[in-house]
Amino acid sequence: xxxRKAKDALFDAFSSVAKVLGSGRRAELVDVLAQGERPVxxxxxxxxxxxxxxxxxxxxxQRSGLVRSRRQGTRIYYRLSGSSVAELWAAIRNVAAxxxxxxxxxxxxxxxxxxxxxxxxxxELRERMSAxxxxxxxVRPEPEFQSGHIAGAVSxxxxxxxxxxxxxxxxxxxxxxxxxxxCVFANEAVQMxxxxxxxxxxxxxxxPEWAAAGLPVEAAPRQE
Amino acid sequence: xxxRKAKDALFDAFSSVAKVLGSGRRAELVDVLAQGERPVxxxxxxxxxxxxxxxxxxxxxQRSGLVRSRRQGTRIYYRLSGSSVAELWAAIRNVAAxxxxxxxxxxxxxxxxxxxxxxxxxxELRERMSAxxxxxxxVRPEPEFQSGHIAGAVSxxxxxxxxxxxxxxxxxxxxxxxxxxxCVFANEAVQMxxxxxxxxxxxxxxxPEWAAAGLPVEAAPRQE
DNA sequence: GGTATAATCAAGCAATCACTTGACTACTTG
DNA sequence: CAAGTAGTCAAGTGATTGCTTGATTATACC
Numbered sequence: 001x002x003x004r005k006a007k008d009a010l011f012d013a014f015s016s017v018a019k020v021l022g023s024g025r026r027a028e029l030v031d032v033l034a035q036g037e038r039p040v041x042x043x044x045x046x047x048x049x050x051x052x053x054x055x056x057x058x059x060x061x062q063r064s065g066l067v068r069s070r071r072q073g074t075r076i077y078y079r080l081s082g083s084s085v086a087e088l089w090a091a092i093r094n095v096a097a098x099x100x101x102x103x104x105x106x107x108x109x110x111x112x113x114x115x116x117x118x119x120x121x122x123x124e125l126r127e128r129m130s131a132x133x134x135x136x137x138x139v140r141p142e143p144e145f146q147s148g149h150i151a152g153a154v155s156x157x158x159x160x161x162x163x164x165x166x167x168x169x170x171x172x173x174x175x176x177x178x179x180x181x182x183c184v185f186a187n188e189a190v191q192m193x194x195x196x197x198x199x200x201x202x203x204x205x206x207x208p209e210w211a212a213a214g215l216p217v218e219a220a221p222r223q224e
Numbered sequence: 225x226x227x228r229k230a231k232d233a234l235f236d237a238f239s240s241v242a243k244v245l246g247s248g249r250r251a252e253l254v255d256v257l258a259q260g261e262r263p264v265x266x267x268x269x270x271x272x273x274x275x276x277x278x279x280x281x282x283x284x285x286q287r288s289g290l291v292r293s294r295r296q297g298t299r300i301y302y303r304l305s306g307s308s309v310a311e312l313w314a315a316i317r318n319v320a321a322x323x324x325x326x327x328x329x330x331x332x333x334x335x336x337x338x339x340x341x342x343x344x345x346x347x348e349l350r351e352r353m354s355a356x357x358x359x360x361x362x363v364r365p366e367p368e369f370q371s372g373h374i375a376g377a378v379s380x381x382x383x384x385x386x387x388x389x390x391x392x393x394x395x396x397x398x399x400x401x402x403x404x405x406x407c408v409f410a411n412e413a414v415q416m417x418x419x420x421x422x423x424x425x426x427x428x429x430x431x432p433e434w435a436a437a438g439l440p441v442e443a444a445p446r447q448e
Numbered sequence: 449g450g451t452a453t454a455a456t457c458a459a460g461c462a463a464t465c466a467c468t469t470g471a472c473t474a475c476t477t478g
Numbered sequence: 479c480a481a482g483t484a485g486t487c488a489a490g491t492g493a494t495t496g497c498t499t500g501a502t503t504a505t506a507c508c
């Protein structure tokens with residue numbers, strides 16, 4: 001009665017979900033896919049891996065149920081299968097931030113010294129936006145902006161920021177945001193802006209956190 | 225600037241948290257530890273593994289930051305390092321329930337047909353308890369009851385239930401609970417009680433979910 | 449129909465993992 | 479200090495994993 005075999009099989013099924021996120025590259029994929037759906041070759045470039053390897057990782061994620069795909073012409077677009085996946089990814093980062101010893105060091109090595117960079121909370125940003133005295137920059141790659149962004153934000157991918165510095169309004173403070181708490185783009189944008197003498201801060205968290213909180217978002221209509 | 229190496233290292237650190245839960249046996253350990261701290265030999269028995277293997281799994285969990293240990297005499301007690309770990313475990317079960325194809329089949333194979341078994345929500349149980357017309361049975365192993373249980377519940381480990389059937393009050397309905405939504409104990413208890421003609425149901429979820437919701441709990445004082 | 453592009457598949461290699469067995473260490477009790 | 483109990487350590491084995499390379503499939507465009 002209530003065999004150990006059935007119990008083991010059930011818990012193996014649970015752990016298969018964890019196992020698939022037990023690869024840094026697949027975790028990066030989930031982090032990018034939390035911004036919206038993307039085709040394989042773009043995902044490969046984002047995570048700096050070969051297309052073949054990225055494809056296999058994506059199929060692994062799909063077999064485990066975390067992502068789904070759809071074909072459009074020659075491209076295959078992958079997306080997270082639901083919001084619970086993004087919540088799981090957040091729970092993982094949360095545990096790591098609290099209990100993984102060297103995480104702070106690694107985050108600083110990648111993101112720079114975050115204690116020097118003051119951030120705006122979601123509530124603070126909403127207030128400033130309705131007061132109309134900030135300009136909000138979405139510094140993620142453009143496809144991510146297309147599939148969803150903070151309502152009222154302007155798309156200035158980090159790569160283009162240098163070229164577009166002159167066009168920024170200089171009467172309002174700049175707030176940059178990107179993929180989430182461990183995304184570099186916003187940090188580098190703020191640093192670049194400040195070097196130019198433009199007052200800038202970053203939003204705490206990123207687009208997925210904003211959307212999950214039910215705050216106003218908008219998206220370009222998806223072309224079918 | 226913003227090297228791929230540093231990024232990979234950061235995401236590898238995140239995925240190390242997921243990786244450690246990517247073993248069914250470690251997942252079982254976390255599920256048991258969510259009930260409270262336990263010594264190694266008891267944990268080994270709960271998950272049906274050798275002490276040596278269990279010890280290695282626990283150390284793996286500890287190196288990854290998910291659990292901590294303390295020595296008391298000859299025994300070493302392990303516990304979860306914080307509530308975020310229990311939340312992560314819940315997030316994993318959540319994703320699996322929503323997106324893993326064969327999960328329902330596996331859960332039914334282990335737990336029995338859950339559609340036949342109506343459950344009480346936390347709110348319903350609270351109401352019934354304050355009305356005083358239910359008796360609440362904690363059917364987990366006794367050490368788990370000791371380290372924390374629903375306020376007002378009675379400890380009747382599943383193993384002892386058969387012997388203690390006669391002593392149950394027959395004027396009130398019985399509600400059983402155990403470790404969580406995928407724990408068999410409560411289901412088997414309900415089944416056994418009904419065969420004896422005693423009206424019984426199980427609580428939706430288990431002790432950790434009750435405690436996480438901030439509902440009233442009590443515990444035997446821990447002997448140091 | 450032929451060519452180009454996007455993605456998958458298949459084979460292979462080094463590295464890691466889960467579990468076993470048997471020896472060893474740490475603490476308690478007599 | 480000897481004996482007993484709880485837990486860890488170390489070595490070994492078969493299985494799985496992450497990534498590479500080169501070939502193959504599916505769709506779009508000329």
